Amino acid sequence: MVWGLVTCGPNEALVISGCCHKKPLLVPGGRAFVWPTVQQVQRISLNVMTLNVESPRVYTSQGVPISVTGIAQVKVQGQYEEMLLAACEQFLGKTEHEVQQVALETLEGHQRAIMGSMSVEEIYKDRKKFNQNVFEVASSDLINMGITVLSYTLKDIHDDEGYLDALGMARTAEVKRDARIGEAEANKDSQIKEALAEEERMAAKYVNDTEIAKAQRDFELKKATYDMEVQAKKAEAELAYDLQAAKTRQKIKEEQMQIKVVERAQEILIQEQEIQRRQKELEATIKQPADSEKFKLEKLAEAARNKALLEAEAEAESIRVKGEAEALAVEAKARAEANTMVQKAAALQEYKEAAMLEMYLSTLPKVAAEVAAPLSQAKKVTMVSSGSSEVGASKLTGEVMDIITRVPAMVKTMTGVDVSKTIRAV
Secondary structure, three states, rough: OOEEEEEEOOOOOEEEEEEEOOOOOEEOEEEEEEEEOEEEEEEEEOOOOEEEEEEEEOOOOOOEEEEEEEEEEEEEEOOOOHHHHHHHHHHHHHHHHHHHHHHHHHHHHHHHHHHHOOHHHHHOOOOHHHHHHHHHHHHHHHHHHOOOEEEEEEEEOOOOOHHHHHHHHHHHHHHHHHHHHHHHHHHHHHHHHHHHHHHHHHHHHHHHHHHHHHHHHHHHHHHHHHHHHHHHHHHHHHHHHHHHHHHHHHHHHHHHHHHHHHHHHHHHHHHHHHHHHHHHHHHHHHHHHHHHHHHHHHHHHHHHHHHEEEEEEEHHHHHHHHHHHHHHHHHHHHHHHHHHHHHHHHHHHHHHHHHHHHHHHHHHHHHHHHHHHHHHHHOOOOOOOOOOOOEEEEEHHHHHHHHHHHHHHHHHHHHHHOOHHHHHOO
């Protein structure tokens, strides 16, 4: 009996039972202390087990017998305590071969059941579906035993009746047919591509020939341009030679002219010196006395100007004083007239009707004079009478008086004041 500190690897689990444990203590891949006599330790393998699941001559849903071989990977699940406890209940004390045999028989039974529910074509063509169905159905049972199905793959499928060979022949024929069709289409595409390639080649050739022609044309144009430039340079050289010769001749002429200019400058310098000498002589004999006379005249002119300026200032001051006096007189007169108007207005306010009558009577002679003024300017007056009216001066006087009598009506119309009524009231 093993007791004390017990260890195990990661591919196995310790199962300790006995005193101090209501249910076995599970230690996957670790260590534990085991008391002698009162406790017992056992081991269970957690290794992955590969199962070769064979199902010979199983009738499918169509009644066709086929044989299937599958490969499954299973192991005792040590990650979850409940599954490990279930595995201990089922397989503790058994060898790994015995555990494999139980799992193999379970998987084979479910594999045969799935084969019977599917057709040969479904199993043959849709292996993924077959694998999924076997995996799901077998996993649901093996989990209860604490075993996990890690993977399941259909390894081989065959039959003794030639059914699969017939399916293969039909498929082979289809493939061959598709191959021939594909070959024909490939040949067609190849020929099309060859034609396109030939077309592109010809187009490229034409483009290349065009480019060559363009290059030849550009070469000829550039050559002609270069020839023109060479000819132009030659002409320029010849003209430059002639121009340089002309410039040389011109330069010689300029040098000659420069010599003449220098000679002329010397002559001018001599003449200027002679002129300066004469000027000094004139200054000594004429200019100095003239300057004295000029100074005298300038002083006399300045005195006359100052005198005129002072007289103008005096006159301006006199005018200003006179203007101020006249302004004071006008202001006094205006004040007197204003006082007169104020007094007259007060009198009019006090003696309304009498004042108005006085003004009216004093104004009538003026109105009569203005009315008769045009007649006084007339040189000749011709009057026509019907025999019953007056003639002569009395007629003219009557006309003037008739106009004057209309003045009150005109005043009333223009001002609203009835002068006749006012006169009658007075």
